[in-house]
Amino acid sequence: MEANPRGIPKAPFVDNVGEYLKTDTVEATLRKFTEAVSKYKFMENSKLQQRGSLEQKIPEIEKTLAMVEYLAEQRGSSEPVKTMFEVNDTLYAHAIIPPTETVNLWLGANVMLEYPLDEAQELLANKLGIAKKNLGETNEDLEFLRDQITTMEVNTARVYNWDVKQRRAEKEAKNA
Template sequence: MEALLKPSKTNPRGIPEAPFIEKVENILKNPEADFDRTMKAFQDRLQQYKYMELSKKQQLGNLKVKIPDIEKNLEVISHIKERKAEGKDEDADELEEEEENVIETNYEVNDTLYTRAKINVDTLNSVYLWLGAEVMLEYPLDEAVHLLEERLKNNKESLKIVKEDLEFLKENITTMEVNTARLYNWDVERRKNLRLAEEKTKNLKISN
């Protein structure tokens, strides 16, 4: 049984491909001794796939939150940089220039509370970025853009990989569910035939 479930193929992340059982009788040479052990091995592999699927779905959910957040941050910084560039090219007097380079925006205080802020674009040369694990660092605008673009690229690559893994796991879960059902149904039919054979033998003895 160990040889049967030993992966002959894996996907690029090392997830094993499930074997497909065409004929149950080919793997159960001694059904009375091997059935329970074989069924348990199949069920264990199925649960392993489902556990990996759950983990991948959690990763997918996290990435679907992270990617829009990064894209939104890039949009904000790009808008700031555009306004700074526009301010440098503006020929209006200082008061008008100052007014044109102030951005009014809403920002989140907590999950349900927002407030308004005024940002002087001319004096804004850096931003603070959350790096995770309650760590925040200040970055110049250009460095922040570079960092966010790298993170966006990496997260999009991770999203592609997670989707591929989920599709692979879905196929192998289906294969193992089919294997388990075939194994169970085969054993039910085997026991039924044995019972019928025993009853037939018993009836013949009674008739004699």
């Protein structure tokens, strides 16, 4: 079975409904297609959450990287750096940062580590690159999933319409 680069299976397109239904009943096929659409929608919701998380994380990494780069530029100066830092979404505080060679970075799970400025820049640049790559892949997956959902919904409609036609033809044959 075909799949995208991250292993999401490609939905088969039912070109000839009559041929396709030789191996299964209409009800079982419709049930199978409905289940597939549900699975694709579940994956889509998961990817949407992942995208939201990445879209929130990337600006934070960019801001942190910009500040570390600024501190690295000010490294040779004897003047302290005056800045405002974000305490919360809408709360900022003034800070005076003496010339420094290290920064403390939150790694997550209530863990903070001290890094030399160069290592911090490298770490943040790598994290930013990975996050942007993941965002691109997530957007590709979402587009792929939408296509698969559409394909399965079209398949469902084609099987249903084929069944309606067959029942009408049988009814007309009985009445004739």
